[in-house]
Every structure is written in structure tokens, then in C-alpha cells.
Amino acid sequence: MASSSCTLWLALSDSELTVDDVGEHLGSVTDDLWVAAACYDRIVDDVSVQQALLNVGLDRTKQAFHRAQDALSHLSSSPSSESLDTTAVSLKQSDSCRLDPAVAYFHNLPGDAQLCRLHGLLLRRLDRLNTFTEMCQVAPEEGGDDADDEITEWEDDPWADQSTAMVSHDSSKSPQFPVSLSYFITQELIHTACQLTLHQYFRCLHILLERHRSVLWVHRFVIYDSIPGFANPLEYLEFLPRVKFDENMEEEAPWKDKDIGDASYVPLFEAATTSLGIPKEIESSALSLQTCNNLMTSEELSGWYTNRVDNIISSTGMIDTALAVIQHGASQGVPGLDELGEELSLLTRLVYDAPAGDSPNDWTLSSWKSMDSRTVIRAYLSHSTPETVAADMLHLVMPYLYVLESRAERAGNPNSQIYKDLLYDYVLTASLDVVAAIFEGSKPTMPSSQRIIKDDEDMARLALACLYGSASIDEWPTMSRIFECLPAWDLSKYEDLDGDIADTTIASLGDFVTPTIARPRCTASDLLMFFKPLPLSSLSRALDILDVHLESGEILSRWSVAASLSWFLQSMNDEAEQKAWANRMARRAGSADQLSTREDWEWLLKDMIKLSRRGNSDLRGAFGLLSQEEVTRTFFNGLLISGKFDIAKALLQSNRNISVLDTTAIEDICLTCVREFYDNASSGNYKVGDMKLAYECLDVPHISERIRKEKEFIEATSRLSSFNVMSRPGIPITPIEIRLTKDRLSLVSRVLSSNADAYKHTEVILELVAMLGFRGDVTAEVKTLAMLADTALQNEDFTRAYQASERMVNTVLVLRSSNANASKMQEASEVCWVACFQLGRQPEFDDVEKKLSLLGRSLELCPPEQLHDVLTAWRRLEKEDIERRETRLSQRRRAGGAALPRKRTPAADHHEFSLRSRLADFHMPSPPLLSTPDAAALASRTFKTVAARFPFSRGRPRSHPDDETSRSGSRPRDGDDVSSQATRVFSKGIGWLLGAGEEDL
Template sequence: MIKSRSAAPSATQPRTMTSADGWTSRSDSELTVDNVHTSLDSIKDDLWVAAACVDRILDDATVQRVSSTEATTEASLRRDALISHFNHLPADALILDRLDRLNTFVEMCEVSPEDVEDTESAPDAWEDDPWAESAQPETREAVEPPVALSVFLTDDLVRSAFLLASRQWFGALGIMFARHATHLWPYRIAVLDSIPEHAHPLSYRDFLPAVDTTTNLEKRSTSDPWRTSPDWSETLDVQAALAASGFTPDISLPSGDLHLDSRDDPLSSDELADWYKRRIQRIISSTGLIDIALAVVQHAAPQSVPGLDEMGEELSLLARLVYDAPQGEDDSDDDWTLDRWYSMDPIAVVRAYLAHSTPETLAKDIWRLVMPYLFVLESRAERSGNPDPTIRARMLYEYILNVPLETAAAIFEASKPILPTAQRIVQNDEDMARLALACLYGSSSLDEWPTMNRIFECLPAWDITRDDDQEDAADTTVVSLGAFVTPSTTRPRVPAPLRWFLQSNSDVSEQRSWANRMARRAGGSEDKLNTLDDWEWLLEDMLKLSGTGDSGLRGAFGLLSPDEVLQIFLSGLLSTGKALEDICLTCSRELYDNASSGNYTFGEMKLAYECLDVPPPSDRLLREKEFIEATSRLSSFNVMSGPGIAISPIEIRLTKDRLSLVSRVLSSNNDAYKHTEVILDLVHKLGLRNNVVAEVKTLAMLADTALQVEDFLRAYETSERMVETVLALRSSYMDVDSPEIQEASEVCWVACFQLGRQPEFEDVEKKLSLLGRALELCPPEKLHDVLVAWRRLENEDVEAREDRLSHRRDGKPGPRKAAPNAATSLRSRLQDFHMPSPPLLNTPDAAALASRTFRSVAANFPFSVASRGRSQASHPEPERSRSGSRRRDGDEISTQATRVFSKGIGWLIGADDE
């Protein structure tokens, strides 16, 4: 509620002070219809009543109406008197205008913001809805406008109109324009501009300006003022009197702070078209709502506004791009405006329509998006007087020529000649053939052969007859296509094998250049040929391309002779690394396998060796050269494959166990075992380099051979080297139980055991050392076997010492002195095996237990005690050794072994030495 502006008028004092006091003492909220009549009816001063009513501005429309009516009644009674007293007319004029506004406000309250939109039925509404007749009309409570009555009565009408337009109260705004058209008409454009850009024009279509086709000017809106004839206060006489008094209260005019341009005369059609265009531009730039802008154009068309047809076409096409075209996952760059749309050329628009289409949806998108756009371009060209019937095909063909093969294949599949013409995207067969071949031969792809095959399958089939008097049609087609895909400033050159076939059809230098490129890049590219089979296939293909096909057309290298193709191929082959290596290896092995002699200083073997010097050195070439050298060395040892037949190179290559070749060398050459380094080098070159097990086996064979010829010192030295090799191998491996270590250890301890128990070998110290190594390397189940030999050797050493001591006492030279501390050395090594003396062996039955243990071990003893290491049964021994000692027979050996082993077990369990 707005409070009273003054307590009481000062012009004239009321005749009845009691009623006046009741009027002024009440606040605005306390005023009712009854107390208004009670307070004002008894007052006889008409001027005071009118002034008092003007002073009161209420938010209650009913009370405000009663107050204004009282003031109007009093004013009509004093009409003649007031004309002569015009100084009192401003209050009457304000009361009259306030009453009009009050009536307008009451009518506005009866209209909701949705009334305009409700005038059209919803799209989904049924015209023959069976429930509509029985449905009760919806009761809707009146909603007050977004402006209070007190403000509406005192503020300027234009400001209130702005507020209603910005709040989209178009029903109330329409009532204001109808009731107060005289005051609002000059500011109609400003009021329309205050409507939010996102508002749909359907809701304010009645306010959109229209053109009167008879005058080509803006139509004036219809008005329905509250009074059809002017009030007496609005007559010319009263207005002149007010002007003469210097007071012109026009409260309907806007205040100066709005700074609005008024236009009372109608706008021209061009000015209205400009306003519509500015409105559309503002909608798109501020909201991006293309559909709202298009709706404005569509609603402007019935208003006869000129110059919007082309904009409507553009907005319709742009709306298809924004709302109908497939969208990508990231649309951050799709900020579409009319300026951006106008700046795009037609082919860019076509690409934008299909930017996110898939091969599955491409044909459908072309029909529903691209074709309408191209039809608009064609019709627009006709309207401009420059018809261009090829624009559709030209734009579509340009798009096809610049898309990936997968996309082009989808278009060609939708243009197959078997389809009805109206359903084909590319409807001309010749154009389709040119487009397809241009896409295929112009593509830079080298791995889309299935897609290319799909395109070829879409091509139309023609029956081409060959005319002997004319150039072959196929050759003509190739030549023309070759000219079509020749690189230019607008078509950059990219690597394209199919394109090259056309360009080089009659250019021998181009064919020669490509043949060299093919041969050399085959070994230098990422996809280089790795095997000889690959190179053989390449040679076959190059020779095939140099010939003529079944159709009579020359191949890609048809201008090159087969000899030139071979020369180019070999040049490329020799320029590569690995392929050249493979070829040289193959040639070398072929010569090796056919060589009659293993000597590599002449014949096929020499050629095989020299072939390996052609390519750059590598590990494979080095191994092959060493194998040839090993073969030549085996031949120098006169290794035979049969009686009187020297072993051939092919037999050496086919031998699976290369160490057997070394064994044959040692068995056929008496002094070969003396050349340890030569034999080991032979093993390495036979392909067993860095094979420690093979090296250990070779040393074992050398030691065994030296043992057979009783060269014990050399056998011992070789055995020591073998032991060092095995120990180094065991220390380098984390896993002692690995197969390699087990195999090498097995070979080593057996060889040491064989040499250490030979009675002919008189160096007891070295024999004890060998047996100690055997104990260190043998498996646990063989410990007892080695201990038997050790104990026997130890007893013999003790007896020899006693003999030497006895001879010294008699003054006679004694036998050779035995090695000191041998028993101590053995005990220290046995302790490494963690063999404590069990308490059971200290009992009186210890001797019986030792005998049973020996018998159980001797039953499975794998070695002959009197045998030498190389052959335990096949080589008979002489009756006496070189020392002259007599051999024991089998019974004596067994008895002695039992005694020695029992004695050794007694020593092992802690018995005192005798």
C-alpha cells in the first residue's frame, strides 16, 4: 500500500470537519468501500473531495475504483465552474487518467501469461476427443501482473509496457496496447526489442509488425480505448486553458531516464524488413537458437514483410545442419552463426553436413541433408538469371573425390547401376566410372584392397568391342585417366601405386624408376623381405609385370625387357644386407654339400668359403666360415667314413653328434691327444663354441686317450683342466642342479675316478688328488664306490711309507716318498659332505654292519677295480704292470677289496689307524 502524499488539501477547508478528519486519519490499509462513502459523501466542498481522492493511491483495486468514482462525480458537478477556474483542472485530469489505468489493471489481472499460447491447441491434442464434452472447464485463479497497482497508476505506461514485455506477459501487454494505443504506439519498436530473444514468436505473434500491402507501410494496431469520445477535460478549450496556465500534466509520457526514440508515423516495408533481420541476428548471436530465428521468419511471412525469403532459406538449411545432421562427441567448435554460415562456400557446407556421417548412414544423410541444399542452390541460380544445371553434380562429385575410400565406397554402393535411377546418388554410369577410377587411382592408401574391390564391383559393365582400325578403347581409357590423375598445383602428389599404373603406361623411364624403387625398397623399408622365398616371389612378380596379360594389355613394366628386370632385381638384392647374406649362405652351403674334398684351399670348398666374404661380416657368416675350417681340419686328420673311404663334407654336416667326429680323430691319430688346444679349437669351430659341457667332454676324451697310451702325466694335466672348467661352471650358475652342471660334473668325476684308481699310475699324490675331486663332484650314491678306491690307495701309500722307513733304518734306499697329509686332506673333504659318524657304528656290531654295507654297495659297483678307464671289458690287461707287480686274480681282488673297504669304513667311523 502506498501512503498518502499529504494529510489534507490546502486549497479549501472542508465544511464538515468530522468527516474530513475521518478521511485523513485513516491509513491506506484501513480504507474500505463503506468508510470511503461515509467520509466523502457528507463533504460539500467538491474541490476538496477531488483533491483528497487524487492524493490517495491504493493497491486495492475496488477501494481505488470507489475513490476515483467519488472524485469523478464531484468533478462532473463542478464542470462549468471549473472551466472558469482552470487552475483546479490538473487534479481532475489525474483522476480521470487514474481511473482509466485502474480499469486497465483490473482487466490485465484477468489475463494470465499463457493465454496467448493457449489460443492454439497443443500438437498432440485430439480434435474429436470423446472426453472433451464431459470435461469440466478448468478454473484458473487470476494472477496479478508483475507490477503493483500503485506503481502502475503513477509510473509511465511505457516503463510498465517494458516490464510486461521482458517478463513475457503478452496478454497483459496486449490489453495495454489496446486501451492506451495513443500513448504506446510511438514506442512500439522499443517495447518489442525488450522481449527476450529466447521467447518463441508464437507467444507474441500479435505484436509483430506487419505491412499494409495497399500502402506498403506498417499497419497500425487496432485500439479499444476506454472512452471513444474525449472527456471534457480533454477538449481543446480545457487544454488551451491548461497551456495558458503553464501546466500540462501528461502522465502517460515516459520519463526522460528511458532515452527512447519515438516514431509516431508508420515504418516503411524496408524498415520493417531491417528490423526483422536485426532481431534474427540478435537471436542467433545471443542464444544460438536457430529454430527460434527461423520461427520469426516464418511468422513474418504472413505479415507481408519483403526481403526475408532468402534469409528463411538460409535459416532452414542452417537448422538442418544444427539439428538434423549427425553430431560428433565434441561439438565445442560447432558455434554456428549466420556470419559463419554466409562465409562458407557450397562444398564446405556439404562437408559440414556429412562431417559425422558413418558409412552406414552416409547415403541417407546425402538424400535428406545435402540434396535439399543443392536444390536450393540450383533454384537460387535460376532466380538470379544465371542457371547452372551442373551445380548439384559438380558439388557432389567434388565431395566424393576428396573423401576416404571407405566413405566413397558407401556412396558408390548407393549408386549401383542395378538400382532404379531415382534411387541412385550418382545416376550417370559414365560419371560413376570416372569417379570410381579417379578415387581408386588417386588414393594414397596401400592397405585398403578389400575396400577398393568393393568399389570395382560397383562399376557398370560395358561390352567394349575391339576395332583394329582404331586405338584400343581400353588403352584410350587408361591414357585419359592417367592425364586426369597427374599431379598439379591443386592436386598434390602422394604415393599411390594405382595412380602410377596410369601415369607410367607409356613412359619407359617411369617404369624403370619404379622397378628400381621396388627392388631397393624391398630390403630397406620397414616391411623388407626377410627370406629368400620372399625375394623369389618378388622376382616372379616383376617378371610377370614385364609381360602381357590375358586381356592383351601390357603389364606395369611392359616397356622393360626381362633381362633388364633381372638386372634391376639383382641390383636391389645385392644392395640389401640380410637378403644378400641369406643368398651367400645358401650358395656357400650348396657348394659345401657338393664338394668332393673338405680342403678349403681349392675346388668347391674354396668357393664356398669365399662366398662368405661377399656380404658384410656377421655372426652367422663367422659360424659358417669356422665350420668350413673345421671341415678342412677334419680332412687333414684323415678321418674315414669306411674302409679306405675318406669322410665327405656332406657327411660331416649331417652328423648330429659333432663330438663323435672328435672321437674319431682321437682314435685314428696316435698323437692327436697331445694337441689339446687344436682339438678344442676344432670343437669350437664345429659349432660348439661357448658350450662348456662339450668342452668338458672333449677334455675327458683327451684324458682317456692319454690314459690308454699310458701317458699318465698328460692325462692328469688334462683332468686338472677339466676339473677347473667344471668348478668355474658350477660357480657361475645359481642352480647347481641344472642339467648342464649335472652332465658336466658326471663326466668329470668319472674321468677323475678312472685315472685315480689306475695301478699303473705310480704317482700316489696325484691319484689321491684325482680321487678327492671325484669325491667332490660325484653324486651321493657313488661316494662308497670312490671311497673303496681311496682307502685302498691310502693303505698302499702307508705300506710304501713303512717300506721306505724300514729301508732307511737298514741303510738301504727305499721306495719313492709318498705325499704327506693325504689322509688329512681326505678327511677335510669328507667333512664337506656333512657325514657325521652315527652312534650305531660304534657298537660291537660295527664290523658286521660295515661288511653288510660293503656287500650291498659292491653288488651295484659299476666299475671294474682292476680295469682302466677307457674300456672296462674289451681291453685285456697284461699279466704284470710296468712296475713288475703281479696281477691279482678275481678272488684275490674281491677278498682284498672287502678287506680294504671294511678297513676304510672303520676309518670312516672313527677307528684308529693301524
């Protein structure tokens, strides 16, 4: 029966074993050692089955254990010498045994030794089973509270399978443990402790540590290091090490071994094990783990806490968890953690309290420690908005600054300026909207404890530096907000108020803020050093100046010519800069179509005058160096440049501010604008574009001689453009080129040379000359007639050439009979005699009477040194005329007719009289003198000298006089070389004499 039970027992697997099987199969076996060994050999995960096995095994081994206890108790109470000697002799037989009565006893009874050893092993396993059972009672349900919440949240999930949901819900309520019973019984306790720690079963860990302190104490730091970094510190703070205050050493943990029952088995168990020759059990797998048998010093504990914090932050980034650990260590007396706690507390504010951006930074303790104070402040406020920056300063930055001050005091280097230096440095580099928010959180009306900037004078200095150091030109409402937060001091009780210091400082700032190569831009921090030395009275004066500049800045911004506040510093003593900006204001406002009505322009004028006047004090605006008249002139100029001529006329009639300008000033302004329109015009046609504006602008003032002349000049420009005058081949002449032409008569020469029929319209050309600015200028008229005659001559239109010459002569004669200027008279006479001489000696002109008349005018008007040359030509022409007449007379006589006497014309009589008078005036011999060869040669040489003075002008090419016969039928003789050369020279025109350049002729 016993053998069958043993066989059935061995056939059962651990998973099939039940409590009934234990009693049924082992109860019938009489061999206690076999039963005890069978109970020890079986390790199952079922608590009840394992309990039954241990109970059966202990029941079979307790008799032997009690026998050994009784025997050893009796032996120790009355030992006999004989028994001791016998025991000693028996012990000698085994070198491995000690002189121990228990060992000797088990040596003689190996069966009882086996049973006692099994009894001890079963008791130790029972102790672990009880520990396991107790831990299971406090173990959380499956998944913990978080899992329950998750399941509850998804209980009404319509897509979830109902059966699956129910199973999950039921299983979540069953106890769950990270290790099985078999694992817990067979493995070292340190592994189980680490498993419980990793799974955050801290209540179970507490039971394990209390029941097995002696085994786990040396591995306590292994257990501590196994706690996850993300675990809630409140659940495990009781396990962390602490300092024993009076000894400056680690305090032992308050764990204690519970009474597990009969403790007498331990010496008997060890004696039985020794007697059987079984080596002592060593937890070999735990040898590689860190052990700490001795208590740590406080410095070592401080290092452990620091490393613990670094690991938590580096692995999880949960700085609040690390802070809780440090705070606990500091509360437990661990030294050196206060400063680290401060750092973590400040870092916690940065990570959890500061506004976060779209991509938050992964802050670590090392990165925090690497930042300087200014970087920390900017990190705190990097994502603050103008709406939140004041609150963030109070709750984040100011506590940080206080910590820095306290650290400096603890280090023995108190520095009350830390707060101001760091705070002011941020304010000086912040944007204006942020600065405005900070100033609104620092108003003097607020309690000092609630203010960010607590010093009123520092507020004024910071405001001056920030505003004048800003390059913004469109944040005037924000700047006004800053100014409205500044303190207003009652200076009536202060003596020796001196505003000169502020004025001097502001004036010196003008040069300082001017950009240079070394310093392209002046920052607010640079400006602060100028305002730091200013006393209260000077600060108040500087704020008054700032107020004026802000008002001026708003006005300039309103009219689209905004300037930064630094510009007001630069232009305070620069009249030219103020005038340029006023001109820019008047012009840009009109060009931007901001001003469409008369009322708008009047508003602009009032603002410009306001900028030039002084207010209630002696402070000046943006145009303070300009007079009202100069500002009004600038305004009126901008009004005209914008082309609003109707509004300009209306303002001249009604606006009293314009009345400061007299008629001459208005004319000057109009003419200036007209010339600007004119110079910018791309076309000379005064019906379109800028030229039209220039012409219409002349209707604004009352008509005057200057206005009339300018109108005529514009009309002349338009006419010149209609003649298609070119400045270069293919490029029409522009209005600016016409204005810049020094000799405007050369423009007429271009018209005549570029238009074949222009010379035929004498009155048109003369009117053009008059409109070019030569109205009433006889000399210009003579030169123009000379050009017309020359052009007609080039075109072989001898009739118009003679008419122009005759009109020119009459004009010169009238001029000579008047009291005209001698130089002008001489210039007109010079042009006239040359033109007459040119036409009078022209071979192709066959009207001898007219030619003699022209040469006679040349003799009358030419200078004495040219008289011989002109007279030679006249005599030659007269001789040719006589020969031609004689030929005709002989022909008539042969035909039988009587020759009629030659009639003298009045013109001939006049020429002869003039010639004789000229010869008499210069005491020259009569004309026959020139008939001698010597005289003819002298005249020839003289004429060559005169001819050399006239350059060649454009005209059709002439044939050489030697290659053709003159119209009189005779070829040139010995003096004709001079005549033919003069013909070629004069046929080139007289442009040089009129002032035209050689390239224009």
C-alpha cells in the same frame, strides 16, 4: 466530526487502507473537493481499495462535472450577445486564456474547475485500473507453464521440505504480474509495455495496445525491439509490422481504442486545467525513447526485419527463431526477405539437422555469408560418418545445391554445372570410405531421384580418379565396394569400339602420377582431367583395367607388399620395377613368417604366377611383363633366402610350376642366394648365422662342380676365420672382405704371417689354398710352398724350409715336363728359383750340400739374365765348402790319418749336369770363368739388379753381414757385399712375387 475523520484518514498508511476505511472516513466529510483530492492522492496496489477510492472521488466530482456540462450545453445552444461580450471582457483579464466558453466558465468558478479537473484525472486513472484488471485476468500464473512442470517434476523429491513444497505449489497458482498497480497507474504506458514485452506477457500486451493505441502507437518499434530474442515467435507475430500491399507502405496495426464510457470529460478536463493555469502534462520520461509518427516504407521495414534477425542470432544463436520472424515478414509482404529466408533456412539445416561434433560451432549469419559454397558443403558433412553421409548428402547438400541453381537462374545466369562441380569436388577430396558410401547411394539400379550422382559415365570417371589418386594401400575392400557400384555397359551395340584410347590414357598416366619435385603427389582432381574426354567404350576399357589392378592389389596386400593403385600405372611398362616388386613379394612374405608350410609357399607361387599371366582378356596383371620362368626364379630365390631349404627340396621334387626351371637355373639361383648369405654374414664360421644358411643352401640342388667349389670356398672362409686373420689391427676380417680380395693367395700369406706355427702344417695350408679356388692349380701350389718356405726361413726352421723348397722344385719339374701353359710354367719357375736362391744363400743355414742343391735348382730354373748372379753365389758357396774341406783334411793329416776321397752324391752329379747343360744352352763359358775379377764384378752387378726386384717382407731383423762371421769361419770378401745384400733382400720374403700388396707383407 469531519475534522476528526480527516485526521484519521491522514493517519492511515496506504498499506493499512481498506475498502471499509474509504467509506467510513470519507463518507462523513462534506467537502467534495477535499474528498476528491484525497481519493486522487491515494495510490494503492490493492485493486478493490483503489476501485473504492476512484468510485468515491468520482461520486464527489460528478455534480460539478454535470453542472459544467449543462451550463456549457445551454450556453452553446442559445448564446446571447451580452453574455458573449461579458465573457470576452473577462477573458481579456487573462492572457493565458483562449476565447473558449468552457475556459470562461471555469474561470468564474474555480471550485468547479478543480472538481472537473479531478473528475477527469480520476476517470483516466479508472481507465488504467480497468486495463490493469483485464490484463490480470489473462496474465499467466506465477512462473508460467514451465515452472509448473518443474514443480510437478520435483513433487516427489524426498530431500525437499514438505512445508516449503506446499507453499511453492500454492503460490504458483496466484496471479503474477511484472508491474504493480501503483506503478502501472503512475508511470508512462510505454514503460509498462516494455516490461510486459520483456517478460513475454503478450496477451496482456495485446490488451494494453488495444486500450491505449493512441498513446503507444508512436513507440511501437520500441516495443518490438524489447521482445527477447529467445521468445517464441508464434506468440508475438501478430504485433510485428506488415506491408499494405496496394500502397507499399506499413499497414497500421489492427488495434482500436475501446469505449471507456463518458468521453465528454476530455474537453472539460482540458478547459478546467487551462483555466487553473496548470501546464499541460507531458510524458517527459518518454521523450528520449524512439518515436515513429509516420508509417515506414517497405524498404525500411525490410531493414528492420534484417536487423531484428541479426540481433536474435548474435544474442541467442537461435537461428530457427530468426527464420520464423523472417518467414512471417515475407508472408506479410515485406520485400527483400526471400533470399535472407533461404540463407537462414540453409543455416538452420547446418545448425540443427547436420551431425554435430563434440564442440559445436557458434554459427552466425555473418560467418555463414562469409563461407564459399565448397566450405558450406564441407561444413554440412564435417561430422558425417560413412554410415550417414549418403543420407546427409540427400537431405542437406542437395537442397543447398538446388538453391544455388535457382539463384543463378533468378540472376539471369543459369548454370546447370553448379551441382556437378561442387558435388564432384567434394567426392574427389573425400576419404575412400565416404566415397564408397556416396557411390552406394548412387547405384545405377536406383531411381534417378534418389541417386546422389546421377550420371553413369561421371560415376566411372570419378571412381577412376578417386581410386588411382588415392595413396591408400590397406583399403582394398573399400575400393572393391566402389568398383561394385559402377555401371556395366553392354558394348555389343556400339560400333567402332577402340580400347587403344583407354590404353594410351592409362599408359600416359604412368608418367603423370610419378612424383616430381614440382608435384610430389598427384591428386584425384588432377587425374579427372585425363578421364573426362574418354568416350563410353574407353571408359569401359579403363574400368576393366581397374578391375585387374584391384585384384592385383588385393594379392599384393595379402603378402605384405601392398602398393597403391598409382604404382600399377607407373609399373605397367617398367619391367625392372615389376621384377623388383616380385622379388620384394617373395622375400617379404617369407621374412614375415606368413609362410610356415609347404602349402603356403605353393599358394604364394600360384599368386605370383597369376600376377604374371593374362586373364580372359588381353589385360596384364602386376607382373605382366615378366615370364613365368622369371617369376618362378624370383619365387625360388625368396624361398631360399627365407631359409626354408626343406620346403625348397620338396617343391623341386613335386611342384610342376618349379619344373620350368632347369638344373642350371636352379644352381644359379642357389649360388646367388648363397653369395647373398655369405656377403651378409658377420662371422666366417659356417656353423652359425648367415654363413650356416649359405652352407646349407648348397644342399638344395644336385651336387655339381660349381656347387662343390662354393662349398669349399665357404669351408675355406671358415678356416680363415679360425686363424684370426685381421683386416685391420684388432678387427677380424669379414667374409665380404674375403670374397672381394682379388688375390686370395694373399689371404694365405696373412695366415702365415699372423700365426707362428701355421707354416708347420703344410697339408692344411695347401688344402686351404685348394678350397679357396685353386684346386689343381700348380702355380698356386708352387706359390704356397714358396710362402711356406719363406715363413720357415723367417723362423729359422731350415729343415721345413728345405722340405718345402724341395717339394716345390719337384712340382715345377713335373709341370715343366707336362704340356702346361707356358705363362704358368714361367710364373711357377720364377717363384721356384727365387725361393731356392733365397734359402740356398742363407748364411745361417749350415747344410752346404742342401744349399748347393738349392742354388743348383736356381741355376736350372732362373732366366738367363739372372744366371750370373746365381752362379756367383753358387761358386762362392762352393769355394767356401772347398776351403772348409781342405781345412778339415789338413787337420786329419796332421793327426796322422789318410784323407779319404770325397764322395759324389747323386744330387751333386745332377746339379753339375744341369749346370753344364744350362751353360751349354746359353753358350756360356765354364764356371771357372767367374773366378776372374772382371767376371766376379759382372756377376755382382747383375745380382744387384735381380735383388732390387724383391721387396722386403716381415721377419725378424738380421744383423749386418759385415758385423759377423759366416758359419764357414771366413768373413766376406770383395764380392760378399752383393751376397749379403741379396741375403737381406731375400730374407724379407717373396710376398711381392706372389701378388701380395706391400701392406700385407
